[in-house]
Amino acid sequence: MEKEGILGVGVATMDIYVNEGRMYPGGNEFNVACNARFIGKRAGFLGVFGNDAYGPILEDTLKRCEVDVSYCRHENGTSGYSLVELKDDGDRVFLDWNKQGVTDLYPVQFQGEELEYVKTFEVVSVGRCSTVTLEKIKWIYENDMDICYDFHAIYSDEKIRSFCPYIEYAFFSCSHLNMEEIKHTLKLAVDSGSKIAIGTRGADSIIAYDGIWYEQNTFPVEKVVDALGAGDSFIAAFLASYLEHKDNEESDRVQNGLKDAAEYASGIISKEGSIGVGFDRI
Numbered sequence: 001m002e003k004e005g006i007l008g009v010g011v012a013t014m015d016i017y018v019n020e021g022r023m024y025p026g027g028n029e030f031n032v033a034c035n036a037r038f039i040g041k042r043a044g045f046l047g048v049f050g051n052d053a054y055g056p057i058l059e060d061t062l063k064r065c066e067v068d069v070s071y072c073r074h075e076n077g078t079s080g081y082s083l084v085e086l087k088d089d090g091d092r093v094f095l096d097w098n099k100q101g102v103t104d105l106y107p108v109q110f111q112g113e114e115l116e117y118v119k120t121f122e123v124v125s126v127g128r129c130s131t132v133t134l135e136k137i138k139w140i141y142e143n144d145m146d147i148c149y150d151f152h153a154i155y156s157d158e159k160i161r162s163f164c165p166y167i168e169y170a171f172f173s174c175s176h177l178n179m180e181e182i183k184h185t186l187k188l189a190v191d192s193g194s195k196i197a198i199g200t201r202g203a204d205s206i207i208a209y210d211g212i213w214y215e216q217n218t219f220p221v222e223k224v225v226d227a228l229g230a231g232d233s234f235i236a237a238f239l240a241s242y243l244e245h246k247d248n249e250e251s252d253r254v255q256n257g258l259k260d261a262a263e264y265a266s267g268i269i270s271k272e273g274s275i276g277v278g279f280d281r282i
Contacts, residue, residue, distance in 0.1 A: 005042025006239055007121035008033035010130030011103045012047050012058040013080030015228060015273065016281060020086060023281045024273025025061040027080060028127035028150055031232035034065045034275045039240045039264070044068040044121060046114070050102040053282055054079035061277055071117045077102040086226060107131040110139055119145060123169070123239055128152045134162060141166035148239060157188060165193035171235055174199035174207070182207050196254060198238065200231055206258055212251055216258035219266035229274025230265050237264035
């Protein structure tokens with residue numbers, strides 16, 4: 001069977017804005033899956049829903065976005081949630097989060113039907129908070145699946161060397177690094193085994209490396225409403241564009257993917273929440 005689409009594996013979480021009285025469904029892999037579907041790709045989410053008040057809302061949001069959740073599980077316990085403070089400039093600060101939600105207690109195992117389902121996708125997208133361990137990443141890799149991994153802003157050379165032999169697409173948040181540090185990080189990722197490494201820097205240009213260096217300017221927006229989910233939307237849009245243009249020269253695939261992703265992400269930060277879907281806080 002031909003592989004198709006992007007699968008997010010990880011945490012479905014509710015981002016609760018403490019100074020707004022609003023809450024927004026999200027989570028790294030949740031957002032990647034939703035945005036991939038918005039762009040028109042086949043998209044799935046594989047995770048665990050709690051039996052608290054948030055679980056049904058998170059699941060229903062994915063279904064309304066036409067993301068496949070047919071292999072997700074339901075367990076007793078709390079959904080993921082985080083407390084967020086939204087700043088006047090659209091940036092956000094994470095104040096606290098629950099650390100023993102159902103995804104922590106009942107992580108995806110990649111066994112049996114679950115594994116066969118995962119194999120139907122072109123790319124499996126996971127991130128640092130997904131509860132997908134290095135051992136499981138190795139298992140996915142050994143079962144002939146391409147992995148996209150979001151290191152976020154917390155990583156070390158040791159972690160890069162450990163993870164990147166099994167990761168096709170490595171993403172890093174690099175706003176806290178200077179250019180020399182960014183290039184060291186991206187080159188280390190590719191030298192360690194990744195096909196391409198990409199560093200986002202907020203409103204500053206995106207840097208990428210696959211043996212060739214790339215730079216892509218971000219797209220200006222009239223007003224930044226909420227930066228939450230911008231990086232996740234960038235990942236989804238890059239993967240969608242890159243996968244769509246398999247017949248192009250590799251350098252063109254990468255550069256066009258960066259441009260498409262930067263343009264798409266600029267639209268996300270003009271919306272509330274990570275995918276533009278929100279509810280009054282409960």
